[in-house]
Ligand SMILES: Nc1ncnc2c1ncn2[C@@H]1O[C@H](COP(=O)(O)OP(=O)(O)OP(=O)(O)O)[C@@H](O)[C@H]1O
């Protein structure tokens with residue numbers, strides 16, 4: 424994606440889209456060509472579903488294309504992402520991470536038992552597909568998928584990409600954005616995903632930042648566990664399959680550390696190892 428000139432004043436950009444201010448309190452999110460129609464439709468539909476469930480978010484208002492680029496119209500949120508907010512307020516990072524964990528737990532509860540009229544995919548199905556199309560050996564895939572089948576389905580609203588760049592700090596409080604990877608499933612799987620995004624996701628990965636990342640992941644996890652019904656054991660159970668599924672489409676740094684974490688989780692769960700003896 425290499426655009427940045429748009430029809431309206433520029434607001435911000437993510438990896439796959441750019442936001443423009445179209446006036447009257449609205450923002451137009453224009454997507455890059457690599458984003459599928461299905462992803463765009465899901466993002467818009469789930470944002471509406473999440474809003475209806477009471478999750479603090481910007482629910483899509485409509486769709487609008489510009490010069491062949493597909494777009495969604497959202498209410499414009501004031502403020503910045505948590506990532507930018509923490510950069511400006513580093514001493515308040517712990518407080519922000521605690522609130523972020525609480526919001527994630529509240530989001531899981533808000534969507535419980537409401538599949539959004541068929542809008543939401545099954546998280547277990549998504550993980551199964553990602554493992555099956557990922558780079559692990561056939562033998563490891565088979566055992567991992569059989570293990571995944573023994574885990575409970577769950578019926579929480581899972582975000583799938585709940586990281587510092589997808590929560591905004593606004594005058595109305597924290598708001599969750601970017602629902603393109605949402606599904607319905609077990610909340611522990613979503614919490615594990617966030618823990619891994621914090622530790623091994625896109626962004627700087629020098630050693631000081633890595634220390635901060637590991638600390639932040641621990642803080643988020645503690646806050647999440649303190650405000651949800653999910654246990655640390657359940658997060659441990661989901662870790663190997665969530666991490667293995669992430670191997671399919673991971674474009675982030677810290678790969679050796681991530682692989683060590685994945686391998687440890689695979690061994691502990693009895694699924695196997697990436698490096699068979
Ligand atoms: N409703 C909104 N109002 C104002 N700014 C927004 C809004 N939604 C998103 N933004 C800003 O635009 C940036 C990109 O948005 P978003 O995360 O939805 O895009 P993306 O390209 O899908 O992201 P990613 O990099 O996670 O793939 C956000 O980080 C945020 O700064």
Ligand SMILES: [Mg+2]
Nearest residue numbers: 437588589601
């Ligand atoms: Mg984003």
